[in-house]
Amino acid sequence: MPLVTVKAIEGRTIEQKRGLVKDITEAVVKNFEAKPESVTVDIVEISRENFAKAGKLFADS
Amino acid sequence: MPLVTVKAIEGRTIEQKRGLVKDITEAVVKNFEAKPESVTVDIVEISRENFAKAGKLFADS
Amino acid sequence: MPLVTVKAIEGRTIEQKRGLVKDITEAVVKNFEAKPESVTVDIVEISRENFAKAGKLFADS
Amino acid sequence: MPLVTVKAIEGRTIEQKRGLVKDITEAVVKNFEAKPESVTVDIVEISRENFAKAGKLFADS
Amino acid sequence: MPLVTVKAIEGRTIEQKRGLVKDITEAVVKNFEAKPESVTVDIVEISRENFAKAGKLFADS
């Protein structure tokens, strides 16, 4: 039942997401001996106003 | 202080959400002996473009 | 694909957990029209040293 | 690598968010002896329709 | 800043984890055009007593 969550700055295309979930699922199947059907991946897109590094919002960088 | 998070594909009505948080809270109170006021539930709605099973986006299914 | 996560102070018995996941799954099936097999629930147990309310650890309450 | 996530009802201004990520980052640096650059903070804004306490949606309060 | 979290039943070896984080990081770098240093992966291991599918704990399956 591996459940993978990817948090990233918003703005990726559906092609990028399609490739990501395919490759991550393969990585889980290969390394954790999971069945493909048991793997879920969700992508959480975060706006630049809601994400910070070193105390500074990406919107201000 | 039980904190419950429900991730689901977007598109449920407020009536569905209202029923869900009521029933989940009752389940927590009953089984975990928590006070109702101490239970929070949040619902994270995920678009079909951001959720995948078996390496395939729901948007492509 | 509803994915439910319950965070709670550690120390519940397996009987309590068994009851909780059963009832929460039923709540999701009933309100969100999901198939039982599509619902996962995970319980995250947190020690009293790692959980705080109002700025105070449960271990200090 | 401390990763901080703040879930809150939606509607804060960017000024509030700017102040929050700055102060939280300082709190982590001070107490956990982390380097500022290693600290990330993300804010998850939740609508009143998706957040409940005591089994009741904030939208219904 | 992609932050990846993998929830899975406990019990994988460090070799399995080493392979997983390497492959997932490559998947993120390739598809989301992220720098390797910006990608973090954490693995959350869940006991069979704390994970359920279809309302049934893995410990009872």
Added chain:
Amino acid sequence: MPLVTVKAIEGRTIEQKRGLVKDITEAVVKNFEAKPESVTVDIVEISRENFAKAGKLFADS
């Protein structure tokens, strides 16, 4: 109802945790105009075997 989660490498003392939750709670109260009693903070401690940066486990660094 702000809910704050801090993920960090395991090994901090209770004094460090006590200070962290106090300061983070103050940061939320000050910037988000929340009541102290409404703020929860939980700390998720991750082993060096379960946390990676740039595709490499902390245990291997």
